[in-house]
Amino acid sequence: MHEQDYALAQTQATQLEVSKVLRNTYGLLALTLAFSGLVAYVAMQMNAVYPNIFVVLIAFYGLFFATVKLRNSGWGLVTTFALTGFMGYTLGPILNHYLGMSNGGEVISSAFAMTALVFFGLSAYVLTTRKDMSFLGGFITAGFFVLLGASLASFFFQVSGLQLAISAGFVLFSSVCILFQTSAIIHGGERNYIMATISLYVSIYNLFVSLLQIFGIMGSDD
Numbered sequence: 001m002h003e004q005d006y007a008l009a010q011t012q013a014t015q016l017e018v019s020k021v022l023r024n025t026y027g028l029l030a031l032t033l034a035f036s037g038l039v040a041y042v043a044m045q046m047n048a049v050y051p052n053i054f055v056v057l058i059a060f061y062g063l064f065f066a067t068v069k070l071r072n073s074g075w076g077l078v079t080t081f082a083l084t085g086f087m088g089y090t091l092g093p094i095l096n097h098y099l100g101m102s103n104g105g106e107v108i109s110s111a112f113a114m115t116a117l118v119f120f121g122l123s124a125y126v127l128t129t130r131k132d133m134s135f136l137g138g139f140i141t142a143g144f145f146v147l148l149g150a151s152l153a154s155f156f157f158q159v160s161g162l163q164l165a166i167s168a169g170f171v172l173f174s175s176v177c178i179l180f181q182t183s184a185i186i187h188g189g190e191r192n193y194i195m196a197t198i199s200l201y202v203s204i205y206n207l208f209v210s211l212l213q214i215f216g217i218m219g220s221d222d
Contacts, residue, residue, distance in 0.1 A: 021185050024193035025200070028080070032201055035081055036088030043092025050093040059086055064198070071194045080194055087205055098212060103219045111211035118175055119204055126182040133183035136176050143173045164217050170210035177203040 051059075063083035070076040098104040126133065150166050153159075181199045184190040190199075 017191065018186050018188070021191055021193050021196065025185060025196040028077075028193060028197040029200055032080060032084040032197060033204070036084045036091070036201075036205075039085045039088030040091040040095060043089045044096050044099075046092075047096065048089065048092050050090060056090060067194065067198060071192050076194045080198060083198065084201055087201075091205070091209070094209065094212065098216055101216065101219070107212060107215045107219055110215050111208055114211050115204060115208040118171075118207060119178060122175060122178045123182050126179055127186065130186060131183065132187050133179045134187070134189060136180045140173070140176060140180060143169070143176070147173060164214065167210040167213040167217075170206050171214070174203040174207035174210065178207075 050056075060083070063079055063086060067076055067079040067083060070079055095108060098107050101107065125131075147166065147169050150162070150169065154162050154166060178200065181190065181196060181203070185196055190196045
């Protein structure tokens with residue numbers, strides 16, 4: 001009897017912890033997305049130029065690893081907003097580029113709507129079915145290196161349709177990451193809401209930018 005009571009208490013404690021992580025994750029995610037959007041808007045108004053790719057990589061990974069290091073302290077929140085704010089800054093020039101197209105507003109609104117639909121749809125699916133998506137870990141690892149190789153190849157080889165294929169690959173990759181991360185939260189694989197937030201934010205960012213590229217290519221007059 002005591003063992004059953006103990007098991008029940010453990011289950012309830014785990015459920016409470018999962019609920020807390022989910023609540024904190026989605027709360028912080030909403031704040032970082034809003035902050036990122038604000039920074040993107042300011043960058044657009046300033047007509048900011050997209051930073052050099054090496055600057056972007058150094059800043060992103062520097063802030064990312066700083067967040068990993070500080071994830072269990074209040075400073076982790078500071079680096080989280082620094083990282084998402086920087087990503088918002090890089091988004092400003094991208095949005096201005098698409099607004100310069102004849103159908104730029106439609107491209108951006110379509111990408112935004114599709115991003116929201118995919119994120120909420122996938123999140124709701126995992127939270128409702130509570131399926132364990134940990135088996136996707138191998139796919140994510142393999143997909144990362146495939147996309148990395150394809151992205152590097154696109155810098156050196158002008159292959160027709162390659163950019164569209166890469167963008168489609170990132171859409172799939174980001175969608176799988178959302179499934180994996182959400183599942184990790186509810187099944188105990190992720191207990192740090194800062195890291196969960198960063199993972200979901202990066203997936204949403206990549207998803208949105210990739211959809212922008214796809215809709216932009218499809219709607220191009222070239």
